[in-house]
Amino acid sequence: MATTTSVDNVRRLNLATFFCLYIAQFIPSTFITTAMQVTMRQANYGLATIGLLHLVHIPWLVKFLWAPMVDRQCSHLASYRRFILLMESIYALSIMCIGFLDISADIYFIFVLVFISMFASATQDIATDGLAVRAFSKGDHSAVNSMQSMGRYAGAFLGSGIFIVMLDHFGWSVVFPLLGLVAWLMVVPLQFNKKIRIEPRLPKQRAKLMDFMWFFSRREIIPHVIFLLLYFMGIIGIIANVRPYMVDLGYNMKEIGVWFGMVGTSTSFVMAWVAHLLIRRISMYRARLLVAFMIVTAPLYFILLTFITPTLPMIVGGLLLVKTCHAFASIVVYTTAMDCVREGREGTDFTIQVVVVHLSSSLISIISGGVGEWLDYRGLYLIELGIALISLFYVIRVFKPNQMLAKW
Template identity: 50%
Template sequence: MEENTPSSLPEKALNLSTFFCLYIAQAIPMSFFSTAIQVLMRQADYSLSSIALLQLIKLPWILKFLWAPIIDRQCITMKDYKRCIITSEIVYALLILSVGLLDIKTDLYLIIGLVFLSLIASATQDIGTDTLAVLSFGKRDKSLVNSMQSMGSFGGTLIGGGVLLLVLQRYGWQSVMPCLGVFVLLALIPLLSNKRMNIAAKEPAKRAQLTDFIWFFARRSIWKQIGFLLLYYASIIGILSVLRSYMVDLGYSMKEIGLLIGIVGTGAAFVSSFLAGLLVRKIGRYRSRILFAVFILLTTIYFMCISWTEPSLPMLSAGIVLLWSAYGMATIVVYTTAMDCVRKGCEGTDFTIQTVLTHLSGLLMAFLSGVVADRVGYHGLFIFEVVLAFVSLLYIFCFFKKESQPTYS
């Protein structure tokens, strides 16, 4: 099966904008739900332990590798992928609209149940979208479509976790939800109108089996990539996980924290992920791995240095921009190399497994960073993150060579 590469700049731009719309359609509602419901539950005097259980609604995005082989097996042609994405998106929108008909004060648990179902639909759309992205772009342009994925994610966080909270406060739950549902449907327009996007039909012998997510780990050649996925931005995740607490301890208000992290930081990640996609395309995977790993190391060193004293607002702001920029850059290398490591016929399964591994690594790193910070303080934690970033850089030199990445099969 040959990969399809858009033949002209307008066609490539149309395809990239199509994927950006699909990715941001996933991100905005999910970010809004995870943030808004927590705020509303706390305002209604729910316990912190009850609010913590809300994290379980994200389980579909952790477990989506279980049904990714079904998508790989059933979707053969471009028409199949469009049908999968459009159906999932419509179900997603209908569930969001249903949530908008309920009262958050009296129907909270029903709302959480519907949100959980909506994220199953969203995760299914993501599998189809990721697979289509792998198949629609050649190796040279995969970093560009991954820029669209990261920009959609960060843009969705900026809007869903920031702007829409202000809209919610002014207009209320039952006004915001229908708008979200309509937005998800509108995001389908570029895909529906894009007649030029095309992929080669899969070979029958390469169709995925339901157990293919297990055989992903049976290849010896994949383990260096797994180590890379677990290590590459673990140090950045570690700092991000304690950043809000660190700012609270420095005396910043919730409004200031929201502005600096939710707008300045996320905005920096949005821009850096776009620039990183262009850079990966220009200098290649190997040099990008090293360059961004060095940037991550310098960022952790910066936080270690400013933790010796109480940083000023400009110093902390610079650190936040560096941190989120490093995160945005790192996601491009992670997603792009993950696309290089998929087997024919199992593109959705293999890419999904790799993204899930990064999510699990992030959860583990967030927990570990909290434990380390409790024991040795922020300064000790930042030293730990410097060591981890340095180990990640050494790992690249040891396990990856300058030659172009092979296609795993």
């Protein structure tokens, strides 16, 4: 009994460590996106222009290019610790520096610092994901991915909720340095956690520069890649434009911060753990199918809202629906992805799959702004409904009960 209890305690400690690492990646980025989206909409910028803000996430879309280098550098636990600390320090310092600049006079320098911070964060994420794969058994992949999603949502809660409310009271010169400090502190648990263990690699299993290209070389991986591209698409356009939608309905930055950033994200946080428990109980096949059905309901709900003048409870209900769908879909997608990595290329293979998801999400986010401006919100939601139905049909046709993942 004592041995089992000790193992459970180590597992909880390791999960908490990765929870902190994933929080650090998302606090500043969600804050910047939310603050600038709301501010630009209040200044009467069009939805298409606001959608271009998502271009600052380009490093997250091309990080597969240097992922093999990170896998080669991080061969043992000490090298993972050093590398993650270095990247997090660059990330935090870049964010802190923004607070000492004038947003009206130094906007281009601010964009450069944001880009540097995103590059450092994306690189840290490669190492963190690679370490997560090696530190946990396959049976715990849904658990560590729930920590990833919960860390993301906790970061979003702080970044698009708490810190947005603080911005209204204290201004950029206080909030940005504080953001950087909080992000840096989240990497401290990894440096002191002595319970993490990883298996050594064989020399022949080291990643090569072009390993990211070989990921797509086998025919059986193509259905999986299409699944990664489609699965989120039915809700991403809604999430990307729900804050401007709330502005158009008369809500201010503080109200949006509370309902979208705090209440909505708290729901995602809880549902990420519920999704992990669901997968363990009903199997990945049934969970994948159930979540695909759930995603179809989100655009249907928002289409109905366009025929009435929605009340606050109706808007909050829609927020909770899309946040729940996104949390469930995240655990399904990333657990599937983590189960598919090759030994010695853990960070590279997982990064490639994450980039596929981020690429499709970013394209939909950018395009959805123009679609919303052209066809209005109802037209956008109708298109999202069509994509969600295609995704559901694909899941039903392609994935079968007890199907094994492709091996490569």
